[in-house]
Amino acid sequence: MDPRIREHAATIVDHAVDLAAGDRVVIQLPPEAEDLAVALYEQCGDIGAIPVWLTHSDRASRAYLRAAGEEYETPDHQLAFYEETDAFIIARGGANVTETSDVPPANNAAFKRAYKPVQEERLSKRWCLTQYPTSGHAQLAGMSTEAYQDFVWDAVGLDWDAQREFQAQMADRLEDADEVRIAAGEETDLTLSVAGNHALNDYGEKNLPGGEVFTAPVVDSVDGEIHFDMPLYRQGREIRDVRLTFEAGEVVAHSAGRNEELLTEILDTDDGANRLGELGIGMNRAIDQFTYNMLFDEKMGETVHLAVGAAYPETVGDDNVVNESAEHVDMIVDMSENARLEFDGEVVQRNGTFVFEDGFEAA
Structure with missing residues (x-):
């Protein structure tokens, strides 16, 4: 594992969300960011926090939003889960940054309205949004994968x-x-x-x-x-x-x-x-x-x-x-x-x- 991933995990845990023993933390990452999930789980284990990894898939989101149209119910079960959570760690980094490009905008807008109570609950807790460098985001940036990795780790690793x-x-x-x-x-x-x-x-x-x-x-x-x-x-x-x-x-x-x-x-x-x-x-x-x-x-x-x-x-x-x-x-x-x-x-x-x-x- 790139040592910068463990350094990033430590910054997230110690600086961004200030996890402590007993904290219930949701770690929401795409499959491509498994190394970061491993490093975060190590950090949680060291301090006694309680992690749950939720895998986010843009492909699955696309399939749901296209199939469901413009009718959505607020996911009360997810809201209840978030109500019991102390901190959230979320990383972007999917393989295809244009995966949801053919979802009708009206579907997205309707889902946003239904999801709003869940989003507000998450934002009321300690949270950190970060980036895992993947080839898809490197391509969008017009950079090689290695150069994009350096760019991301330099930007997140400031004093x-x-x-x-x-x-x-x-x-x-x-x-x-x-x-x-x-x-x-x-x-x-x-x-x-x-x-x-x-x-x-x-x-x-x-x-x-x-x-x-x-x-x-x-x-x-x-x-x-x-x-x-x-x-x-x-x-x-x-x-x-x-x-x-x-x-x-x-x-x-x-x-x-x-x-x-x-x-x-x-x-x-x-x-x-x-x-x-x-x-x-x-x-x-x-x-x-x-x-x-x-x-x-x-x-x-x-x-x-x-x-x-x-x-x-x-x-x-x-x-x-x-x-x-x-x-x-x-x-x-x-x-x-x-x-x-x-x-x-x-x-x-x-x-x-x-x-x-x-x-x-x-x-």
């Missing part, structure tokens, strides 16, 4: 204490801010309020890799236009060149250069899916290559991302409304050129360089 301190410089500024403006190129000029909401510093706990500072916009505050000039992969399909127009927090116009019908289905999932649930600022300088994997791409240090759909409740202040949705879809803006990020009128990032980094004045 997370040092990363926390670096990101705190932005988290503190965002916590104190009221209004955020994103301006990039000729097509993006968006303002939103974060007044009363909380900025969180993601340094490799719930996501491995970590590397972002994020919050929730005030639901009805978003106005302007934005062009997400970096593509995303969703439901096994590429969505490219997304353009959204917001008025009083709601998407009033949208388009995409590819798979616009899928974008439409996402926005129509429920009432909260056409509003923003997250603003995130990428700050992981170890992630320097776009890979069509949002777990990594949204952390790149010259990007910001916004998510339509559900907000993380811990980012929303007591006096503000939590945007609720069965969806949470992140989309990215490249901030490396002709771009600036402003907090209350002060530029905090210019052309990808943060105000506290060397070279900011010249950026």
Whole structure:
């Protein structure tokens, strides 16, 4: 076994979910990640945690979603199981990243709505989402399998204490801010309020890799236009060149250069899916290559991302409304050129360089 797999398992157990003796933990991994399951089981055995490995199959999911159509019941037995669980460890890494590409978007949206109570229960516990490097994801990233393995292990193996301190410089500024403006190129000029909401510093706990500072916009505050000039992969399909127009927090116009019908289905999932649930600022300088994997791409240090759909409740202040949705879809803006990020009128990032980094004045 690659020794980096055991190192990754130790980081997950000790740093991300902080397992202790007696903790009941669900380990949800694809079959290709069996080595990681072995390493995690070793860690659980050493500390006295109680693991259950659930194998996730994209092929099985595809078969179910295609056969069931648009009628789903909430899986109460799974919900009951999750209610008895203390922590979740989930890794992506299937063999075929386009396996679900021929599932009708309406089927996916209906399943998301039925599954929402289960998802909310999982998110209320300690959890970590990470990546196992497989040839399928390497191919999507345009990399050899070996190069992709190096890329993943480097990104998840940072000094997370040092990363926390670096990101705190932005988290503190965002916590104190009221209004955020994103301006990039000729097509993006968006303002939103974060007044009363909380900025969180993601340094490799719930996501491995970590590397972002994020919050929730005030639901009805978003106005302007934005062009997400970096593509995303969703439901096994590429969505490219997304353009959204917001008025009083709601998407009033949208388009995409590819798979616009899928974008439409996402926005129509429920009432909260056409509003923003997250603003995130990428700050992981170890992630320097776009890979069509949002777990990594949204952390790149010259990007910001916004998510339509559900907000993380811990980012929303007591006096503000939590945007609720069965969806949470992140989309990215490249901030490396002709771009600036402003907090209350002060530029905090210019052309990808943060105000506290060397070279900011010249950026």
